[in-house]
Amino acid sequence: MQDNYGFLGLYLLIAIAFPFVALGVAYLLRPKRPAPVKSSTYECGLETIGETWVQFKAQYYLYALVFVVFDVETVFLYPWAVAYNRLGLFALVEALIFVGILVAGLAYAWRKGALRWM
Amino acid sequence: MLKTETITINMGPQHPSTHGVFRMVLTLNGETIVDLKPMFGYLHRGLEKTSESRTYLQAVPFTDRLDYICSMSNNFAYAVAVEKLAGIEVPLRAEYIRVIMAELTRLVNHMLAVGFLFNDLGAWYTPVVYAFRERERILDLFEMASGSRMMCNYIRPGGVAADLPAEFLPQLRKMIPHLENFVREIRFYLSDNEIFKARAVGVGFLPADMAVAYSITGPVLRASGVKYDVRKAEPYSIYDQFDFDVPTQVAGDVYARYLQRLDEMDESLKILRQAVERIPEGEYATKVPSRLRPPKGEAYARIEAPKGELGFYLVSDGSPNPYRWRNRPPSLINLSALREMCLGHKVADVVTILGSIDITLADVDR
Amino acid sequence: MQVLDDLWIRIAVWFRGLLESFLPPWAVQLTMDVLGILLLIVLGIVVVLAFTYMERKVIARVGDRIGPNRAGPFGIFQAIADAIKMLTKEDVTPTNADRWLFLAAPIVVIIPAVLLYAVLPLGRGMVGVDLNIAVVFVVAMGGIPILTMLMAGWASNNKYALLGAFRTVAQLISYEVPMVVALLTVVLLAGTMSTVGIVEAQASFPFALVTPVAFVVYMLAGLAELNRTPFDLLEADSEIVAGYFIEYSGMKFAMFFLAEYINLFMVAGMITTLFLAGWQWPILPSWLWFLIKVVLVIFLMMWIRATFPRFRIDQMLGFAWKALVPLSLINLFLVALVAKVLEPGWVRTGVLFVSNLALLAGAIAIMAQVARKREERARAAGEAAIKRYYGSEVR
Numbered sequence: 001m002q003d004n005y006g007f008l009g010l011y012l013l014i015a016i017a018f019p020f021v022a023l024g025v026a027y028l029l030r031p032k033r034p035a036p037v038k039s040s041t042y043e044c045g046l047e048t049i050g051e052t053w054v055q056f057k058a059q060y061y062l063y064a065l066v067f068v069v070f071d072v073e074t075v076f077l078y079p080w081a082v083a084y085n086r087l088g089l090f091a092l093v094e095a096l097i098f099v100g101i102l103v104a105g106l107a108y109a110w111r112k113g114a115l116r117w118m
Numbered sequence: 119m120l121k122t123e124t125i126t127i128n129m130g131p132q133h134p135s136t137h138g139v140f141r142m143v144l145t146l147n148g149e150t151i152v153d154l155k156p157m158f159g160y161l162h163r164g165l166e167k168t169s170e171s172r173t174y175l176q177a178v179p180f181t182d183r184l185d186y187i188c189s190m191s192n193n194f195a196y197a198v199a200v201e202k203l204a205g206i207e208v209p210l211r212a213e214y215i216r217v218i219m220a221e222l223t224r225l226v227n228h229m230l231a232v233g234f235l236f237n238d239l240g241a242w243y244t245p246v247v248y249a250f251r252e253r254e255r256i257l258d259l260f261e262m263a264s265g266s267r268m269m270c271n272y273i274r275p276g277g278v279a280a281d282l283p284a285e286f287l288p289q290l291r292k293m294i295p296h297l298e299n300f301v302r303e304i305r306f307y308l309s310d311n312e313i314f315k316a317r318a319v320g321v322g323f324l325p326a327d328m329a330v331a332y333s334i335t336g337p338v339l340r341a342s343g344v345k346y347d348v349r350k351a352e353p354y355s356i357y358d359q360f361d362f363d364v365p366t367q368v369a370g371d372v373y374a375r376y377l378q379r380l381d382e383m384d385e386s387l388k389i390l391r392q393a394v395e396r397i398p399e400g401e402y403a404t405k406v407p408s409r410l411r412p413p414k415g416e417a418y419a420r421i422e423a424p425k426g427e428l429g430f431y432l433v434s435d436g437s438p439n440p441y442r443w444r445n446r447p448p449s450l451i452n453l454s455a456l457r458e459m460c461l462g463h464k465v466a467d468v469v470t471i472l473g474s475i476d477i478t479l480a481d482v483d484r
Numbered sequence: 485m486q487v488l489d490d491l492w493i494r495i496a497v498w499f500r501g502l503l504e505s506f507l508p509p510w511a512v513q514l515t516m517d518v519l520g521i522l523l524l525i526v527l528g529i530v531v532v533l534a535f536t537y538m539e540r541k542v543i544a545r546v547g548d549r550i551g552p553n554r555a556g557p558f559g560i561f562q563a564i565a566d567a568i569k570m571l572t573k574e575d576v577t578p579t580n581a582d583r584w585l586f587l588a589a590p591i592v593v594i595i596p597a598v599l600l601y602a603v604l605p606l607g608r609g610m611v612g613v614d615l616n617i618a619v620v621f622v623v624a625m626g627g628i629p630i631l632t633m634l635m636a637g638w639a640s641n642n643k644y645a646l647l648g649a650f651r652t653v654a655q656l657i658s659y660e661v662p663m664v665v666a667l668l669t670v671v672l673l674a675g676t677m678s679t680v681g682i683v684e685a686q687a688s689f690p691f692a693l694v695t696p697v698a699f700v701v702y703m704l705a706g707l708a709e710l711n712r713t714p715f716d717l718l719e720a721d722s723e724i725v726a727g728y729f730i731e732y733s734g735m736k737f738a739m740f741f742l743a744e745y746i747n748l749f750m751v752a753g754m755i756t757t758l759f760l761a762g763w764q765w766p767i768l769p770s771w772l773w774f775l776i777k778v779v780l781v782i783f784l785m786m787w788i789r790a791t792f793p794r795f796r797i798d799q800m801l802g803f804a805w806k807a808l809v810p811l812s813l814i815n816l817f818l819v820a821l822v823a824k825v826l827e828p829g830w831v832r833t834g835v836l837f838v839s840n841l842a843l844l845a846g847a848i849a850i851m852a853q854v855a856r857k858r859e860e861r862a863r864a865a866g867e868a869a870i871k872r873y874y875g876s877e878v879r
Contacts, residue, residue, distance in 0.1 A: 007613045015598040019591040026735030039579045060654045067657040074664045081672040127643045240794030247547035320862035325869030343870035369866040466796045
């Protein structure tokens with residue numbers, strides 16, 4: 001098992017090297033003729049109006065919050081699923097209650113309109 | 119709720135789906151449209167003023183360039199206006215040829231409108247490529263008759279530029295069932311697509327009363343449920359001799375406009391069938407002097423172009439050049455309701471709604 | 485057949501033997517590992533070249549076109565020509581951009597994509613590393629690109645990119661949940677999180693037959709994670725032009741592009757592994773079976789791309805949270821219950837298959853009902869307006 005992660009570590013190193021090599025080769029090959037107009041922001045051929053980095057709609061973050069809840073849940077469920085065949089009927093009931101609470105939360109968020117895109 | 123700021127974003131003039139050089143200044147709260155300012159004029163060529171310094175016949179090619187998708191209809195409307203002004207009679211065969219060309223143009227326009235609507239919805243060019251394939255077949259017919267595929271310059275005051283070649287009508291007869299089949303195919307493959315319906319039903323709703331208030335015409339108006347078609351309301355040419363219906367829809371949304379265009383294609387094919395059967399032999403044009411001097415006066419003529427009511431207002435002072443050459447473009451006037459239709463919808467809907475209005479920027483800016 | 489089946493393994497063993505003749509054991513292991521990793525990365529790039537060509541050809545044929553046909557016979561060198569063009573293209577960084585973040589995003593996006601290949605079983609005994617938590621590894625690595633897309637969108641200081649980036653956050657994390665639950669169903673059936681173990685658990689029945697709901701949910705979530713039609717709103721070129729990578733050009737753009745296609749192969753490979761019995765099935769060599777299934781899955785995705793319009797952001801998120809999440813959770817407990825009651829075999833598979841189909845049909849019926857309601861509402865609004873205009877009944 002230790003060997004597996006050693007392999008993955010090695011793989012990670014090579015994977016990190018890969019984009020640097022690719023970008024490095026491109027850096028050597030590509031032409032470099034910067035110009036102010038060329039490096040201006042693209043907005044359909046016009047100057048940008050106003051700030052881009054504004055306080056954006058919070059709606060997106062509500063989804064992120066609901067997501068965090070569900071993702072943590074599934075982390076707990078993975079060991080349950082792996083060992084499921086060796087557990088009794090009680091395990092099923094347990095998981096049902098666990099997920100039931102979360103689903104109630106989802107239903108609450110749904111009712112509250114957190115899932116409605118505005 | 120947390121404080122959020124709106125952002126202002128330019129959509130166009132250089133954007134893949136504004137159908138030309140059209141620009142919309144969107145104010146967004148998140149992704150919802152709070153305000154929309156349409157800005158156009160990037161393609162203004164001064165066609166009206168230019169035409170005033172030409173003779174009446176020299177102005178015909180300029181009308182091709184108004185709505186370049188439907189050059190035949192533009193020629194038609196202009197020819198009708200000049201004939202009204204100068205009191206020119208048109209032979210019957212020429213009228214039939216004109217109707218055939220106008221209805222073929224309507225087919226071309228509507229199939230492209232449907233195809234590009236799907237492109238705006240993100241259907242990756244497939245519907246539009248099929249629409250283009252059929253369009254090319256119709257353009258073959260145009261080329262056969264006029265020698266040109268897009269800028270036809272074919273329908274002239276007094277009649278048409280040349281008689282139909284011998285092989286035109288047989289080929290058109292073969293085309294009609296083929297095109298009917300194509301419309302059936304579109305209906306079969308696209309109309310019930312759930313994603314398309316989700317994107318189109320209830321989006322860009324234009325109430326009937328508001329549509330009339332904005333003087334919207336064409337398929338967009340009829341999709342809102344108002345039964346108005348110049349071919350029936352004020353018949354021109356020989357449209358009163360054909361048996362066809364004016365289809366309307368109820369919902370007035372993007373989906374209704376899509377269905378409306380398909381229905382209109384069916385009706386156009388109906389007219390084409392009758393025209394092909396009944397077209398008489400005879401002259402294809404009355405002689406019109408190249409330096410036509412209509413009597414002093416004014417004339418307004420309108421036809422039902424594929425995109426809506428296309429009108430020409432001509433004032434003559436008795437000289438060979440028009441004193442005033444005014445054009446009522448359907449694209450521009452239909453576009454005026456864009457803001458009302460878009461408010462409260464998402465960014466993604468704007469392109470769909472714009473696509474469903476079906477504009478040509480050359481027609482908007484002139 | 486046997487020879488063909490373990491062709492690659494034989495080559496590897498022969499090569500190891502060759503190395504052992506003149507290198508110490510630790511060096512042999514290291515060389516073999518490095519070579520294996522390089523092979524996997526090269527495989528990734530070859531896959532990108534092959535599938536971009538395939539995608540263009542498939543979409544062209546669907547649209548009754550020919551597709552690329554200039555570079556080489558049938559245009560097969562098109563992808564290589566594109567690669568050379570990317571490599572030698574000027575790279576523009578917008579003046580207003582956050583320079584370092586702008587540079588970091590394309591670097592970070594490619595690393596997890598490449599890493600994922602480590603756990604993909606390409607054939608019998610052909611896997612980079614048989615990790616016992618491979619499924620969690622895949623989910624974890626799949627989460628990193630979300631971050632890089634937000635980085636890219638934010639750093640570009642471009643409004644289209646920003647909109648694209650925010651859409652990314654909402655879309656990708658939303659589809660992560662049904663995807664993970666569908667994975668959970670498979671893990672429950674297989675009793676292991678190792679990809680090799682999951683493939684071996686499908687010796688008699690592929691999980692696509694055992695639990696079609698999980699298969700469909702995973703397929704849809706996979707499409708969403710890949711930003712492919714009908715969920716390609718992150719880059720929706722007809723709306724926000726290209727989304728988060730709008731400002732990228734040259735090799736930096738190529739990094740996003742590479743990552744996208746490497747992930748395409750990865751998701752198709754995961755679908756094959758999890759639901760289509762991976763490299764199993766008789767007669768043909770295992771690695772060839774794997775390749776055939778992956779290509780079929782990718783063809784299906786390309787077909788969808790060529791023929792479907794895209795969703796709108798609110799509809800898409802609603803679809804994830806209100807349709808896929810409940811559906812996959814119900815399915816999870818259905819599978820858990822049946823798995824507890826019945827022994828593995830024909831009966832259990834049959835029961836699960838039928839009940840899953842019923843579940844799918846029910847879900848589709850509910851969604852159709854919602855769609856019908858919406859249509860009725862639109863019609864009623866139109867009718868009211870017409871009445872307002874004409875002052876009386878319709879027509």
